[in-house]
Amino acid sequence: METDWRRHAKNRLMTGLIAGAFVLAMIPLVSLVYEVTKRGIPGLSLEFFTADARGVVGEGGGAAHAIVGTLVITAVASLISVPIGIMGAIYLNEYGTGRLRRALTFFVDVMTGIPSIVAGLFAYALFELFLGPGIRLGVMGSVALSVLMTPIVIRSAEEVLKIVPNHLREAAYALGTPKWKTIVKVVLPTAFAGLLTGVMIAIARIVGETAPLLVTTGVVDSINSDPFNGRMQNLAVYAYNEYRSPGVFKQAAYDKAWAAALTLIAIVMLLNILARLVYRRCKTEIR
Amino acid sequence: MAQVDTTTNAGQLLAAASGGRRRLGDRVFSRTAVVAAVTILLLLAGVAVFLVSEGLPALTAGASELPEGKTFLDYVAPLAFGTALAALIAAVVAVPLAVGVALFITHVAPPRIASTLGYMVDLLAAIPSIVYGLWGIFVLGPAAVPVLKWLEEKLGWIPLFEGPASVTGRTMLVAGLVLAVMIMPIVSAIAREAFGQTPRKLTEGAQALGATRWETIRMTVLPFGRSSVISGAMLGLGRALGETMAVTIILSVSGAVTFNLIGQANPSTIAANIALDFPESSGLAINALIATGLVLFAITLVTNMGARAIIARQNHE
Numbered sequence: 001m002e003t004d005w006r007r008h009a010k011n012r013l014m015t016g017l018i019a020g021a022f023v024l025a026m027i028p029l030v031s032l033v034y035e036v037t038k039r040g041i042p043g044l045s046l047e048f049f050t051a052d053a054r055g056v057v058g059e060g061g062g063a064a065h066a067i068v069g070t071l072v073i074t075a076v077a078s079l080i081s082v083p084i085g086i087m088g089a090i091y092l093n094e095y096g097t098g099r100l101r102r103a104l105t106f107f108v109d110v111m112t113g114i115p116s117i118v119a120g121l122f123a124y125a126l127f128e129l130f131l132g133p134g135i136r137l138g139v140m141g142s143v144a145l146s147v148l149m150t151p152i153v154i155r156s157a158e159e160v161l162k163i164v165p166n167h168l169r170e171a172a173y174a175l176g177t178p179k180w181k182t183i184v185k186v187v188l189p190t191a192f193a194g195l196l197t198g199v200m201i202a203i204a205r206i207v208g209e210t211a212p213l214l215v216t217t218g219v220v221d222s223i224n225s226d227p228f229n230g231r232m233q234n235l236a237v238y239a240y241n242e243y244r245s246p247g248v249f250k251q252a253a254y255d256k257a258w259a260a261a262l263t264l265i266a267i268v269m270l271l272n273i274l275a276r277l278v279y280r281r282c283k284t285e286i287r
Numbered sequence: 288m289a290q291v292d293t294t295t296n297a298g299q300l301l302a303a304a305s306g307g308r309r310r311l312g313d314r315v316f317s318r319t320a321v322v323a324a325v326t327i328l329l330l331l332a333g334v335a336v337f338l339v340s341e342g343l344p345a346l347t348a349g350a351s352e353l354p355e356g357k358t359f360l361d362y363v364a365p366l367a368f369g370t371a372l373a374a375l376i377a378a379v380v381a382v383p384l385a386v387g388v389a390l391f392i393t394h395v396a397p398p399r400i401a402s403t404l405g406y407m408v409d410l411l412a413a414i415p416s417i418v419y420g421l422w423g424i425f426v427l428g429p430a431a432v433p434v435l436k437w438l439e440e441k442l443g444w445i446p447l448f449e450g451p452a453s454v455t456g457r458t459m460l461v462a463g464l465v466l467a468v469m470i471m472p473i474v475s476a477i478a479r480e481a482f483g484q485t486p487r488k489l490t491e492g493a494q495a496l497g498a499t500r501w502e503t504i505r506m507t508v509l510p511f512g513r514s515s516v517i518s519g520a521m522l523g524l525g526r527a528l529g530e531t532m533a534v535t536i537i538l539s540v541s542g543a544v545t546f547n548l549i550g551q552a553n554p555s556t557i558a559a560n561i562a563l564d565f566p567e568s569s570g571l572a573i574n575a576l577i578a579t580g581l582v583l584f585a586i587t588l589v590t591n592m593g594a595r596a597i598i599a600r601q602n603h604e
Contacts (some may be wrong), residue, residue: 011499018395021387022404025475028422028468029411035426036418087323095320104324106595107331113522113591114334114584115529116416117558121580122334125341134569147334150327180316208415211531211558215565236417240532243421261418268413276406 033265040262043255054222059252063260065223066238069138073217073234074207076142076227077149082199084146085153092154093161094183111151119147120212127216136218138227141234144212149202156198160191197279204271208264210236235260334584342578345571354564354572363579365544369459369554370583373534374527376463376548377470381527382520384467385474389512393482394490394504405479412472420536423465428456428537435460435549449547457539460548465533470523477519481512514601521594525587531558557583 051062092104123144127135164187172182188195218231219241239260246253350358392404432454439450489507498506540555540563555563557579565576 007499007502011501014501014504015395018387018390021384022391022396025384025388025408025411025468025471029407031426032414032418032422035422039425084323084326087320088327091320091324095317096324100321100324103328107328109595110588110591111327111331113525113529113587115531115558115587117531117561118334118338118529118580118584118587121341121561121577122337125337125577126333128341129337133573147330150330154327178310178313180313183316204413208417210415210417211535211562214562219566236415236532239417239421240536243424243536257421261415261421264415265418268415269410272410272413 036258036262036265039255039258041259043257043259044262048256048259052222056221059249061256063235063238063256063263065221066233066235066260067263068223068225069217069232069234070207070236072225072227073138073141073145073213073232074203076139077145077206078199078203080142080146081149081153081202085150085202086157086195088150088154089157089161090183092158094179094187108151108154111147112155114147115211116144116148116209117211117215120144120215122147123212123216136216136231137229138217138224138232140216141213141232142227144216145206145209148209148212149206152202152205153198156201157191157195160194160198161187163194164190193278193281197275200271200275200278204268204275207267207271208236210240213237214240235264239264338577338581338584341574342581343574345574345578348571348574352571353575354568359575359578362575363557363582365542365554366557366560366579367582367586368544369540370528370556370558370586372459372546372548372554373463373466373538373556374524376460377466377527378520378524380464380467381471381523382474382516385471385519385523386478386516388471388475389478389482390504390508392479394500394508408472408475411468412476416469416530416532417536419465419469419533423461423533423537424457427465428461431456431458431461431464438549446546447548450549451551452549453539453551455539455551457537457553458549458551459538459553462534462537462553463548465537466527466530469530469533470526473526474516474519474523477522478512478516481515482508485511514597518594518597518601521590521597525590525594528590529558529583529587531562535559535562 045062047060048062049067050064051060052065053061053063054065088104088108092101096104120141123140124135126143127137127140131137168186168190169182172186173179177185213234214237217234217237219237220231220233224230224232239257242253242257242260246257345353346359348359350356350361353359353362355362388408392401392408396404432452435452435456435458438448439452442448443450485508489511490503493503493507534556535558538553538555538559539551540559541552542555543552544554545552561576561580564572568576
């Protein structure tokens with residue numbers, strides 16, 4: 001009887017600890033969202049989204065150049081990663097055999113673990129070799145980000161292609177459809193929503209990256225939308241610089257850093273929520 | 288098996304019957320897929336090759352030419368120490384927490400809300416590291432100051448809490464804690480998947496024998512998910528080793544090699560050192576930083592491959 005009491009007390013204690021772990025883990029999330037919202041809102045204004053920081057010495061100026069830069073760098077990175085990633089996944093799921101398939105599976109896993117700063121150094125080393133030391137370009141940032149993005153795209157795309165039912169492929173073959181047309185006209189459309197989810201998650205993962213861009217795209221105060229020419233600002237590095245070198249108007253700079261952080265969180269959350277919604281539709285469509 | 292053979296045979300027959308056009312389409316498409324696969328492998332090889340080629344000048348240079356006038360080994364050793372220390376704090380804090388969170392979601396919380404709870408944990412992983420950095424220095428750091436003071440007063444006899452306690456909170460302990468928050472969702476996601484796959488016959492069998500919830504977890508779920516937790520912990524460790532911005536922003540660095548986690552003088556990490564010094568460096572200093580990046584790459588590679596090997600062996604079983 002006594003041991004029974006102890007067993008149940010222990011059960012309650014451990015269940016409490018497990019629930020406590022969850023509550024403890026949620027505290028940072030709540031605090032983070034609350035603090036970033038509270039501190040970010042004062043810096044948000046029309047000016048923040050429409051003006052750049054060129055020649056600004058006082059409190060004014062915005063982050064338009066950083067927003068444009070984030071969009072361009074992310075778009076170019078996606079243009080590199082999405083086709084390669086999806087074709088790679090098609091290779092893994094539809095064609096791959098033998099050693100190349102095994103090597104790709106293994107090294108994609110390895111690639112997901114590359115530290116983001118190392119991806120940045122790689123892009124710098126690559127471009128430095130051809131364009132000389134000290135080079136900073138928007139496209140260098142995109143190349144760095146594509147090292148991080150490609151494995152995420154290929155992983156998720158492979159998962160989605162896997163769940164496309166085989167009888168769809170077999171039905172297409174039975175009608176005499178060549179394999180490539182089966183993939184393009186049957187497999188990919190069926191998997192479309194799932195592929196889109198994966199791409200959105202991948203974009204959400206790289207859009208807030210700071211470290212690889214810190215060493216590749218440089219710092220600039222005015223809008224530059226040409227990834228192949230000159231330095232390019234982006235939101236994450238913008239937030240870092242406003243924090244790190246706030247200048248005389250310290251609070252104004254901090255406000256801008258928090259506003260940029262809030263904008264980034266909003267973009268990331270929006271992408272994640274959209275991805276979840278799209279994925280729900282994908283699951284019902286495939287079945 | 289036989290079915291697959293028939294379809295390929297039928298496809299080949301049809302392709303032969305309709306001439307070369309169809310086969311050309313197939314050939315082009317499958318070649319493109321192979322090219323994409325090879326490109327990805329080349330990309331990874333490229334990371335290693337270019338880091339080596341640009342890091343090599345620093346590895347072979349004399350001490351007098353390198354930053355701080357040290358040999359490369361003397362330059363990288365304190366950084367590697369700081370990297371390992373920060374990642375270790377993160378793993379020690381994050382792994383038990385992640386196991387608790389995973390158990391809560393899979394075996395304690397009502398199944399109806401489990402996927403929503405899991406989604407909330409995943410959100411933690413989606414938050415950009417720069418935001419963690421700002422949160423760490425403006426929110427967690429100041430909030431930690433009284434705790435650091437208390438640690439110094441009550442537990443100062445432990446070398447880890449030797450003090451004098453930082454008055455800004457920009458310490459190794461706070462940086463490690465922020466890293467812990469960042470890697471917890473990664474470890475938890477892997478643990479969650481494994482715990483969720485515990486065979487029902489085991490858990491229900493334990494319950495039928497009168498085991499309490501905790502006894503069921505301890506005797507069936509935990510042993511079943513053990514190797515997943517280990518590999519998840521290693522993946523999390525790998526992430527913590529390479530995490531840059533949070534440490535760059537939070538840690539007040541001095542290059543000291545110390546186990547004192549709450550003081551003002553902290554060892555830097557490889558990644559943070561690159562982020563801090565790279566924008567203002569030129570010449571051989573750049574090569575030295577790239578070489579430290581190579582060291583970081585090697586460390587994370589070994590950690591991750593270890594984790595993957597554990598996963599692979601487990602899948603095999």
